[in-house]
Amino acid sequence: MKVIDHYHVLIQYLKETNHPIQTTIEQLSTILHCSIRNTKFILAKMQSLGWITWTPGRGRGNYSTISLEVEFESLVLEEAKKHTSIDESIAFIQQYQLQDDVQRTYIYTLFSELQQGEKEKNREKGDRLLFPSYRPLVVLDPYYVNRRSENHVMRHIYSQLVTYDEDRKTHIPHLAHYWTHSHFSEWTFHLRKGVLFHNGKELIAPDVIYSFKRHLQPQSAYYWITHWIEQITSLDQYTVRFTLKKPVPFFLHFIASLGGSIVPKGYMNQPVGTGPFQVKEQTSYKLTLVNFQSYFHLRPLLDEVTMYFFPTLYDNQHNNHFSESVNFYHYPYSGPKTDGLSQDTVIDKGSKLLTINMNSERTNDPYLRKAIYLALDPNKLIDDLKGNRFIPASRMDLHLEKQVNKERNTDEATDYLKMSSYNGETLTLYSYTGAGNELDGKWIQKRLADIGIRCSLHVYPYEELHERPLREQSDLLLGEQLADESMIYTYLSSLKGSHSLASHHLTDEVMKQLDDAFLDQHDCLEILQRIEKQLSMSHHLIYLYRLQQFAIHEERLENIQLNALGWVDYTKLWYKNTP
Numbered sequence: 001m002k003v004i005d006h007y008h009v010l011i012q013y014l015k016e017t018n019h020p021i022q023t024t025i026e027q028l029s030t031i032l033h034c035s036i037r038n039t040k041f042i043l044a045k046m047q048s049l050g051w052i053t054w055t056p057g058r059g060r061g062n063y064s065t066i067s068l069e070v071e072f073e074s075l076v077l078e079e080a081k082k083h084t085s086i087d088e089s090i091a092f093i094q095q096y097q098l099q100d101d102v103q104r105t106y107i108y109t110l111f112s113e114l115q116q117g118e119k120e121k122n123r124e125k126g127d128r129l130l131f132p133s134y135r136p137l138v139v140l141d142p143y144y145v146n147r148r149s150e151n152h153v154m155r156h157i158y159s160q161l162v163t164y165d166e167d168r169k170t171h172i173p174h175l176a177h178y179w180t181h182s183h184f185s186e187w188t189f190h191l192r193k194g195v196l197f198h199n200g201k202e203l204i205a206p207d208v209i210y211s212f213k214r215h216l217q218p219q220s221a222y223y224w225i226t227h228w229i230e231q232i233t234s235l236d237q238y239t240v241r242f243t244l245k246k247p248v249p250f251f252l253h254f255i256a257s258l259g260g261s262i263v264p265k266g267y268m269n270q271p272v273g274t275g276p277f278q279v280k281e282q283t284s285y286k287l288t289l290v291n292f293q294s295y296f297h298l299r300p301l302l303d304e305v306t307m308y309f310f311p312t313l314y315d316n317q318h319n320n321h322f323s324e325s326v327n328f329y330h331y332p333y334s335g336p337k338t339d340g341l342s343q344d345t346v347i348d349k350g351s352k353l354l355t356i357n358m359n360s361e362r363t364n365d366p367y368l369r370k371a372i373y374l375a376l377d378p379n380k381l382i383d384d385l386k387g388n389r390f391i392p393a394s395r396m397d398l399h400l401e402k403q404v405n406k407e408r409n410t411d412e413a414t415d416y417l418k419m420s421s422y423n424g425e426t427l428t429l430y431s432y433t434g435a436g437n438e439l440d441g442k443w444i445q446k447r448l449a450d451i452g453i454r455c456s457l458h459v460y461p462y463e464e465l466h467e468r469p470l471r472e473q474s475d476l477l478l479g480e481q482l483a484d485e486s487m488i489y490t491y492l493s494s495l496k497g498s499h500s501l502a503s504h505h506l507t508d509e510v511m512k513q514l515d516d517a518f519l520d521q522h523d524c525l526e527i528l529q530r531i532e533k534q535l536s537m538s539h540h541l542i543y544l545y546r547l548q549q550f551a552i553h554e555e556r557l558e559n560i561q562l563n564a565l566g567w568v569d570y571t572k573l574w575y576k577n578t579p
Contacts, residue, residue, distance in 0.1 A: 003042060003045050003046060003049070004075065004076070004079055006032055006034075006042050006046070007046060007051055007052075007068075007070075007072065007075065008072060008096070009031060009032055010028075010031065010032070010052075010066075010068060011068055011072045013031050014066070014068060016068065017067075017068045017069065017070070017071055018067060018068070018069060019067060019068075020053075020055075020065040020066070020067045021065065021066055021067065022063040022064070022065055023063065023064055023065070023066055024057070024063060024064060025039060025040065025056070025064060028043070028066070043066075050069060050070070051068070051069055051070050051075065052066055052067060052068055052069055053065075053066070053067040053069060054066050072096075073098055073099065076092075076093060076096055076098065079092065080092050080093050086130065086308065087286065090285055090286070090308060091285075094285060126291075126303030126304065127301065127302050127303050127304075127574065127575045128302070128303060128304040128305070128306065129302055129304070129305045129306070129557075129570070129573065130306045130307075130308070131306075131307055131308075132307070132308050132309075132310050133149070133307045133308070133309055133310075134309065134310060134311055135149060135309060135311070135434055136283075136284045136285070136287075136309045137149055137150055137153055137282075137287055137307075137309075138282070138284065139463075140153055140154055140157060140271040140279065140282070141154075141263075141269055141271065142154055142158070142221060142222055142258040142259055142261050143214060143215065143219075143220050143221065143222070144220075144221060144463070145221055145462070145463075145499075146221040146222070146258070146482070146493075146497060146498075146499040146500075147462060147480075147482075147499075148350075148435070148480060148482055148565050148566070148567075149567075151258055151482065151565060152563070152565045152567040153287070153289070154258055154261065154271075154273075155258070155275070155563075155565075156275050156276055156277040156289060156305075156570055156571065157198075157271050157273045157275045157277060157278065157279065157289070158258070158261030158262065158263070158273035158274070158275050159174055159175050159261070159262060159273060159274045159275050159296075159297075160174055160175060160255060160256050160257070160258075160260040160261055160262065161174060161175045161176040161179070161189050161191075161208070161255050161256075161260060161262070162174050162175075162176060162179070162189075162252055162255055162256050163256055164252075164253070164256045164484075164485050164486045164489070166485035166486070166564075171252045171255075171256055174297075175191060175192060175195060175203065175262055175274065175296075176189040176190055176191055176192070177190055177191070177192050178190040181251075183247055184244075184247035184248055184249045184251065184521070185243070185244045185246065185247040185248070186241065186242070186243050186244070187241070187242045187244070187251055187255075188235070188239065188240070188241045188242075189208070189239070189240045189241075189242075189255075190238060190239055191203065191204070191205065191208070191238040191239065191240065192238075192296060193238060194296070195274055195296045196274065196294045196296070197263075197264045197272055197273065197274055198272045198273060198274070198278035198279075198292060199264065199272050200294075201264050203262060203264075203274055204237045204238065205234035205235075205236065205237055205238060205239060205240045206234060206265050207262055207263065207264055207265045208232075208234075208240045208262055209232045209233070209234060209240065209265075210263070210264075210265040210266070210267070211260075211261065211262045211263050211267075212226065212229065212232055212242075212260070213232065214267075215259055216229075218498075220259075220498065221259070221466075221497075221498050221499045222257065222258070222259025222497075222498060223498045224496050224497055224498045224503075225254040225257060225259045225260070227515075228244045228245050228246060228248045228251070229242060229243075229244060229245070230243045230244055230245045231243040246519060247519065248518065248519060249519070249520075249521040249524070250488055250518055250524055253486055253488055253489040253492070256486070256489075257484075257489060257493070261273060262274060274292075274295075274296065275292065275295070276291070276292055276295045276297070276298075276299070276300045276570075276571050277289035277290065277291060277292060277300065277305065277570065278290060278292045280304075284309065285308060285309050286306065286307070286308050286309065287306070287307050287309075288304065288305070288306045289304065289305045289306075289570070290303065290304050290305075291303050291304065298571075300570060300571040300572075300573075301573065301574035301575075302570055302571075302573050302574065305570050341552055341553065341554065341555070342552070342553055342554070342555050342557075342560075343550065343551070343552050343553075344550070344551040344552075344553075344560045344562060345548055345549065345550050345551075346548075346549050346562040346566060347390060347391065347398065347546050347547075347548060347549075348390075348483070348546045348547040348548070348549050348566045349398055349483030349490075349546075349564050349566075350480060350481050350482045350483040350546070350547075350564075350565075350566075351393035351396070351480075351481045351543050351544065351545065351546050352389075352393070352435075352436070352440060352478070352479075352480060352481070352543075352544040352545050352546075352547075353393075353478070353479065353480070353481040353494075353501065353502070353541060353542070353543055353544065354376070354444065354476060354477070354478050354541075354542040354543075354544060355476065355477045355478075355501050355502045355504075355505045355540065355541055355542075356369055356372065356475065356476055356505065356539060356540050356541075356542065357471070357474060357475050357476070357477075357504075357505040358505055358506055358507045358510070358540055359471060359505065359507060360475050362422075362425055362427065362475055363427070363475050363476075365420050365421050365422065366538065366539075367416045367417070367419045367420035367421075368416075368417065368420040368421070368422050368453075369538065369539035369540065370413075370416045370539055371413045371414070371416040371417040371420060371422075371451060371453070372413075372448065372453070372476075372539065372542065373408070373413075373539040373542055374408045374409060374410070374412050374413035374416060375408070375410055375413040375447045375448055375450070375451045375453070376408070376444060376447055376448075376542060376544065377407060377408040377410075377447075378392035378393065378543075378544050378545050379392055379407060381440070381443055381544060381545060382545055384443060385436070385439050385440070385443060387436060388547050388548050388549070388550065389436070389545045389547060390545065390546055390547055390548035391545065391546050391548075392543075392544070392545055392546075393543035393544060393545055393546045394536070394543050395532070395533070395536060395543065396481065396490065396491060396494060396532050396536075396541075396543070397487060397490075397529065398546065400529065400533075410447075410450060410451055413451045414451050414452065417451055417452060417453065422453065424454065425454065426454040426455065426456050427448070427453060427454065427455045427456070427475040427476060428455075428456050428458065428473060428474050428475045428476065429441060429444060429445065429455050429456065429457050429458065429474070429475070429476040429477075429478060430458050430459075430460070430465065430468070430470060430473070430474040430476070430477050430478070431457075431458075431459050431460075431465070431477065431478040431479055432459065432460055432461065432462040432465040432479060433459055433460070433461055433462065434462070435479065435480050437459060437478055437479060438459055440478060440544070441457045441459060441478055442457065444457075444476075444478065445457045455476070458474075466498075466499055470501075470504040470505075471504045471505070474504065474505075477501040477502075477504060477505060478501070479501045481494050481500075481501075481502075481543075482494070482565065483564045483565070484564050485563070485564045487525060488518075488524060488525055488528065490564075491514075491525075491528040491529070491532060492514065492518060492528070495514055495528075495531075495532070496511065496514050496515075502535075502541065505540065506535075506540075510531065510535070513527075513531055514528070514531060517531065547566065549562055549566030549567070551568050554575075556575050556576045556577065557573060557574075557575055557576075558573070558574050558575070558576050559572045559573055559574060560572075560573070
């Protein structure tokens with residue numbers, strides 16, 4: 001054991017610091033599980049380091065005194081600073097269970113005092129971006145996950161046949177350099193030649209077929225995008241044809257989604273794509289992406305992106321520790337602009353959404369839904385929970401929201417509850433861990449209790465939640481409604497997506513209306529907006545708030561562009577280095 005580990009044992013056993021405690025060398029030997037000879041050596045070492053004051057007793061049987069002079073947390077921080085790299089420091093700190101505020105102080109110390117050393121390495125290794133986040137990204141495969149942080153990273157790892165240009169409101173070539181369709185029911189894509197996966201294999205037609213066919217399994221997060229596919233065939237090594245069950249004018253929206261990410265045939269859950277960055281290291285505390293030198297499109301100017309995961313940053317409202325030291329925040333923490341750092345912000349295009357089950361008898365009461373709606377005042381939620389919860393939301397499309405959000409009245413909520421058929425039943429509220437859902441869920445539970453509605457809260461890990469029969473078990477579902485650059489795709493993925501919460505609560509009739517809208521060549525978006533508005537007006541969809549997303553960065557970091565997910569596009573970033 002290291003000396004610091006022996007000190008940890010002493011402090012756990014003796015508990016007090018800066019206070020003389022009577023003991024014997026034999027007792028300490030037992031505590032440390034060492035021989036008396038080794039115990040004396042350990043104590044001498046600790047005393048030389050200034051960690052303890054040790055006064056041996058004179059004569060056999062006389063008590064000695066020991067005083068622990070250093071708080072263990074402070075000692076860990078000091079020892080962590082002695083390591084020469086962030087990786088070594090993190091590995092050291094994670095050996096010990098420290099208080100959250102101590103870990104926050106550690107992160108502050110780590111990034112402030114080691115950042116200069118990393119800048120020196122930048123000159124040797126190229127332009128690198130390093131930043132903290134709160135949640136490990138252990139799964140980076142669109143088959144398994146459709147979640148904000150993972151989606152953002154996967155956008156940099158994988159490529160699709162086509163991409164959506166938000167400015168031009170149209171799809172443009174990507175892995176496919178050209179495509180045609182026959183009456184929207186048969187789509188043929190011509191692949192670029194020489195495109196390489198991160199493992200060095202060339203992308204060919206069988207890879208495209210494999211990538212889409214794996215989503216035919218109901219377990220896939222993108223199972224829903226295969227609904228219209230009848231057959232996928234290769235005409236040759238670089239030509240793929242999709243035959244659809246019906247004419248689908250907006251089929252390219254599916255092709256351009258993360259579900260349309262092309263992976264190598266035989267893909268075995270390793271994050272291998274053709275995107276601008278490839279995964280160099282993926283652990284529970286660190287994710288490193290490096291520039292893919294053989295990328296088929298424009299090479300990013302950043303050479304490496306590394307995020308370190310600290311769970312203590314989750315929903316952190318004590319961010320001022322870091323705003324003075326970290327040179328970049330990718331995960332959005334609010335805070336004042338500080339000297340030497342610039343700040344870019346954007347209102348999230350997505351929202352926090354509560355859905356009410358249309359298939360449940362208990363919640364198929366308009367008065368009860370109205371009571372729930374009135375009880376959940378977004379302005380109060382934002383004021384109570386703070387963080388980067390920013391403005392109330394009322395519609396899926398930010399641009400369709402009214403400017404004035406009327407404050408909701410709990411007295412009025414109680415009146416509607418009295419008019420309802422509610423008779424004290426316990427409603428079930430389900431959600432997943434992360435994204436502030438735990439705090440939001442508890443807040444909702446309390447607000448409903450205040451007007452007399454019983455509500456049980458069940459929060460599961462993301463993967464486990466989507467394995468549950470939510471349509472049958474949940475009256476309410478809480479989670480993030482994610483946005484995309486395409487509003488058509490935003491509506492469809494939010495309402496029909498296999499991992500969207502709303503899809504578990506909508507009736508078969510509404511789902512058919514959504515399908516019919518997608519088949520309408522001329523009025524698709526208008527019809528989707530009309531359906532969503534009706535669901536909102538009837539309070540089957542209750543929008544709560546939008547986040548304010550942040551990018552706080554060094555002034556020399558250029559071309560900051562926040563995407564539809566509220567994260568910075570790494571492919572656009574570059575450092576302006578001055579002499």
